[in-house]
Amino acid sequence: MPRPELTDARRPLTYGIDAVNELGESVPTRIAGEHPLTIYVDNRELVTLMTLGGAPEALTIGYLRNQRLVDAIDEIAAVQVDWQVNAVAVRTRGGRGIAPERVDKRTVTTGCGQGTMFGDLMDELERVHLPGDARLDQATLYALLDAVRTHESIYKQAGAVHGCALARGGEILMFVEDVGRHNAVDAIAGQMWLEGLDGADKLFYTTGRLTSEMVIKAAQMGIPFLVSRSGLTQMGYELACQVGITMIGRAQGKHYLLYTGRERFER
Amino acid sequence: MPRPELTDARRPLTYGIDAVNELGESVPTRIAGEHPLTIYVDNRELVTLMTLGGAPEALTIGYLRNQRLVDAIDEIAAVQVDWQVNAVAVRTRGGRGIAPERVDKRTVTTGCGQGTMFGDLMDELERVHLPGDARLDQATLYALLDAVRTHESIYKQAGAVHGCALARGGEILMFVEDVGRHNAVDAIAGQMWLEGLDGADKLFYTTGRLTSEMVIKAAQMGIPFLVSRSGLTQMGYELACQVGITMIGRAQGKHYLLYTGRERFER
Numbered sequence: 001m002p003r004p005e006l007t008d009a010r011r012p013l014t015y016g017i018d019a020v021n022e023l024g025e026s027v028p029t030r031i032a033g034e035h036p037l038t039i040y041v042d043n044r045e046l047v048t049l050m051t052l053g054g055a056p057e058a059l060t061i062g063y064l065r066n067q068r069l070v071d072a073i074d075e076i077a078a079v080q081v082d083w084q085v086n087a088v089a090v091r092t093r094g095g096r097g098i099a100p101e102r103v104d105k106r107t108v109t110t111g112c113g114q115g116t117m118f119g120d121l122m123d124e125l126e127r128v129h130l131p132g133d134a135r136l137d138q139a140t141l142y143a144l145l146d147a148v149r150t151h152e153s154i155y156k157q158a159g160a161v162h163g164c165a166l167a168r169g170g171e172i173l174m175f176v177e178d179v180g181r182h183n184a185v186d187a188i189a190g191q192m193w194l195e196g197l198d199g200a201d202k203l204f205y206t207t208g209r210l211t212s213e214m215v216i217k218a219a220q221m222g223i224p225f226l227v228s229r230s231g232l233t234q235m236g237y238e239l240a241c242q243v244g245i246t247m248i249g250r251a252q253g254k255h256y257l258l259y260t261g262r263e264r265f266e267r
Numbered sequence: 268m269p270r271p272e273l274t275d276a277r278r279p280l281t282y283g284i285d286a287v288n289e290l291g292e293s294v295p296t297r298i299a300g301e302h303p304l305t306i307y308v309d310n311r312e313l314v315t316l317m318t319l320g321g322a323p324e325a326l327t328i329g330y331l332r333n334q335r336l337v338d339a340i341d342e343i344a345a346v347q348v349d350w351q352v353n354a355v356a357v358r359t360r361g362g363r364g365i366a367p368e369r370v371d372k373r374t375v376t377t378g379c380g381q382g383t384m385f386g387d388l389m390d391e392l393e394r395v396h397l398p399g400d401a402r403l404d405q406a407t408l409y410a411l412l413d414a415v416r417t418h419e420s421i422y423k424q425a426g427a428v429h430g431c432a433l434a435r436g437g438e439i440l441m442f443v444e445d446v447g448r449h450n451a452v453d454a455i456a457g458q459m460w461l462e463g464l465d466g467a468d469k470l471f472y473t474t475g476r477l478t479s480e481m482v483i484k485a486a487q488m489g490i491p492f493l494v495s496r497s498g499l500t501q502m503g504y505e506l507a508c509q510v511g512i513t514m515i516g517r518a519q520g521k522h523y524l525l526y527t528g529r530e531r532f533e534r
Contacts, residue, residue, distance in 0.1 A: 015501050019516075019524035022405065024534055027524060034479055034500035050479055050502065138289065159498035160476040179478055179500050209427040211446055212301055212317055231426035233301035233446050234282050235317065249286075257286035257294060267291055 143170025410437025
């Protein structure tokens with residue numbers, strides 16, 4: 001099955017404005033781009049995402065994947081972004097769009113800290129099996145944290161974005177930033193589909209908090225290790241225990257807290 | 268018109284777990300609560316929010332307000348949270364629930380960095396008029412930042428939450444934290460409705476980034492000043508210019524950057 005036809009329509013990621021500081025001085029300031037991107041599937045409007053615009057095709061595919069609106073990359077024939085109209089046209093191979101009942105499911109659960117991915121996803125989690133024999137040692141974790149630290153980033157220039165990385169050992173395979181951390185995760189999920197990558201031997205790094213949603217998405221990508229610079233929530237913790245993911249937070253420099261899945265981690 | 272019947276069903280906000288640090292030491296760790304809360308309006312399921320649970324009634328009302336599903340607090344007869352079933356039952360005075368076309372509108376636009384509040388909201392913004400004569404001086408801004416800094420917070424204990432404050436001058440009137448910053452803003456919008464507070468003489472403070480959505484919500488609450496510890500996005504900037512809000516970012520201690528609406532600010 002051929003890879004979908006894709007545009008490569010990334011936007012400039014930062015812009016310059018003038019601000020005034022506490023001394024009354026004019027301060028040239030870089031700011032992160034933010035653009036509406038309305039997804040149309042077989043000509044039917046689905047949703048408008050606000051995005052940095054750094055990986056709009058992968059974001060679109062990952063959104064369809066993570067919202068469970070498409071079951072396999074093979075179903076997607078083309079993803080074509082047109083910033084003239086802030087729209088992305090998705091063509092499915094069937095050409096019949098997305099079943100209304102699936103879209104309706106989504107509507108009840110989409111959101112941010114607002115039930116995204118909730119509902120049946122909880123049941124779906126029961127079917128997720130993460131490899132028990134995967135291992136991560138402290139030196140590899142530190143190598144990953146160092147790779148993230150030294151990675152070029154919009155955040156360093158402009159702030160106001162969240163970053164996610166997919167890594168094998170200490171090596172970053174993908175690094176995506178976006179104004180919504182949901183988008184950054186979705187874009188990585190989309191890129192993994194495009195490259196046919198499996199999660200079993202990977203690590204997922206996020207600058208964002210380890211909420212229920214982040215754990216659910218990592219588990220659905222089949223990734224046994226979830227690492228964050230930030231902390232976690234109670235439900236993120238409970239779901240990580242339930243699904244058996246190895247979750248590490250407050251990870252920066254040579255410090256971290258190992259929360260769950262200790263059996264996979266070697267100091 | 269009487270105030271809606273409300274429960275007062277706040278949850279414990281933090282929980283304790285044991286983590287292991289880089290030295291192999293067990294580290295007792297406080298984590299923020301996160302609970303699903305499914306909103307039913309006149310017995311019809313609307314959405315599931317993931318929330319800290321600190322202000323579930325105000326959150327529910329503010330969600331209905333900010334999603335434009337209810338036009339006035341008077342339409343709400345009761346908001347009753349039952350954590351036994353992670354649900355909140357909203358009773359409207361009409362008892363007819365929410366018009367389907369409104370719910371459908373929401374579905375295309377709900378999200379996080381995923382088009383929340385987009386669509387017609389952009390048109391609505393044209394109708395927002397923020398008071399031109401409101402003024403903020405540097406000393407008052409510093410007083411607010413100090414009040415926020417010294418405010419008791421979940422964030423200090425457990426991290427993984429965003430905080431928002433409604434202030435008059437340097438005085439905090441409301442302070443809400445939640446696992447989703449959308450929720451924190453919505454809870455303040457709901458509390459403002461409950462207390463019949465107008466935004467014209469208020470400041471809105473958020474720990475979160477100044478994205479398009481944050482600017483739209485502050486403008487819709489009629490608040491002329493938006494202050495954040497974080498930075499801003501391009502669309503947040505463009506909307507702030509368009510709606511004429513005074514936006515200040517990177518605000519901490521005695522530092523800040525004034526981005527827009529300079530005419531209202533006095534050093």
